[in-house]
Amino acid sequence: MTGTTGVATDSGTGAEQALRPHAEDAFAAELKALDAADDRPRPARWNLSPWAVATYLLGGTLPDGTVITPKYVGPRRIVEVAVTTLATDRALLLLGVPGTAKTWVSEHLAAAISGDSTLLVQGTAGTPEEAIRYGWNYAQLLTNGPSRDALVPSPVMRAMAEGRIARVEELTRIPADVQDSLITILSEKTLPIPELGAETQAVRGFNMIATANDRDRGVNDLSSALRRRFNTVVLPLPASAEDEVDIVTRRVDQLGSGLDLPAVPDGATEIRRVVTVFRELRGGVTEDGRTKLKSPSGTLSTAEAISVVTNGLALAAHFGDGVLRAGDVAAGILGAVVRDPAADRLIWHEYLETVIRERDGWKDFYRACREVSA
Structure with missing residues (x-):
């Protein structure tokens, strides 16, 4: 881990x-x-x-x-x-x-x-x-x-x-x-x-x-x-989503402090979303185990999740309203998932339309990802 x-x-x-x-x-x-x-x-x-x-x-x-x-x-x-x-x-x-x-x-x-x-x-x-x-x-x-x-x-x-x-x-x-x-x-x-x-x-x-x-x-x-x-x-990948969320949160806090980024409140929702997307795509199945997914070519590691959230933190602090939102992490997720422009883009689009679009409480995340994926 x-x-x-x-x-x-x-x-x-x-x-x-x-x-x-x-x-x-x-x-x-x-x-x-x-x-x-x-x-x-x-x-x-x-x-x-x-x-x-x-x-x-x-x-x-x-x-x-x-x-x-x-x-x-x-x-x-x-x-x-x-x-x-x-x-x-x-x-x-x-x-x-x-x-x-x-x-x-x-x-x-x-x-x-x-x-x-x-x-x-x-x-x-x-x-x-x-x-x-x-x-x-x-x-x-x-x-x-x-x-x-x-x-x-x-x-x-x-x-x-x-x-x-x-x-x-x-x-x-x-x-x-x-x-x-x-x-x-x-x-x-x-x-x-x-x-x-x-x-x-x-x-x-x-x-x-x-x-x-x-x-x-x-x-x-x-x-x-x-x-x-x-x-x-x-060293294995984190065993649970809770462990991975904890890891990402701790490391982002430390990196943000080291880079003198202003504190951004209420980032827990977007951190959990990033971790969920990464875990589902690299595992090839949704959290509830009901839908099998194709995995992209990238590793989608915890380290990459930390990078996505840290970049989103900088966007929210310097160009947003000070609150970490879906639009702040969407571009980073796209860059992490789509490494092979041909095959990975199809996998990402299918995941967005069949999983994220139908997930309760994720409409803003879906719209942000669709905007950067267009």
Whole structure:
């Protein structure tokens, strides 16, 4: 399931100026309170115990009354398995469809465990081996030859040396030969530097969180040797409409605050409508189970619902009357649903005419969607 946040409460001057502060900055007050209240055993170089890390992600109230906002809404066991994995010598692979908060969970796990979520490798089709192993300062390399001073450590190499959590985003988008450079790192906990006849050994506290989109199967599948180095945790879509509405509401509130958008009252109706449309179309059936639907080509994830509502919030605040209405979210829904102009437009039109048009209390939503779909 996808992630949620509360409002950032304790950040430094630089973090306050950042458009999107790192988790360890945005939630510094919560992390500090957890550290003070945490009397349970902590693995080597962990800032918090596994119990406190899980509490940070799932939310709760500490003995002193401090409220820890939930960062993730979903089964507790999923978070517990993920945290426990990182306390062993196994790396963690977060798998799921787009929009299930894989990156969000990865960032918050690293922030709670290491106090640093920035040791990140972004996987793409062009990610080179140097991004995972190390590179060179070529000016120094040409002047003095290979040396430690000329070596440029990757985020993974730094995490190994400092006993922290490294993050690899979109692992299956990285070319297979580059992926395989992780095998020695994860199995032997060492990174050879043959040019110097040396190596960097991982110190206690080091581990890795990788994320992968399960719709990218076949892009660059993980080898069986690499997959064995990971414990895989699948992050599902929200189980209920109520959970998804809660997630979208929390995240929109936090994004709106970060973007200095004026507060817009009474947005619950449109948020529930957006969530309902997304859940029905991606599930291929209406909420009451009576009408089967064709699903469009897009994922219609919770993350996309958050984006649609946030954009609608901006429209209502800056160009509307201050109340989030159907017309503020209609264009965003159309853009999320109609990815293939030919096939998806037919699916959307059929859904509008056979489901939305006949739904009690949705006449304004139907008219707004028809207007932008024309």
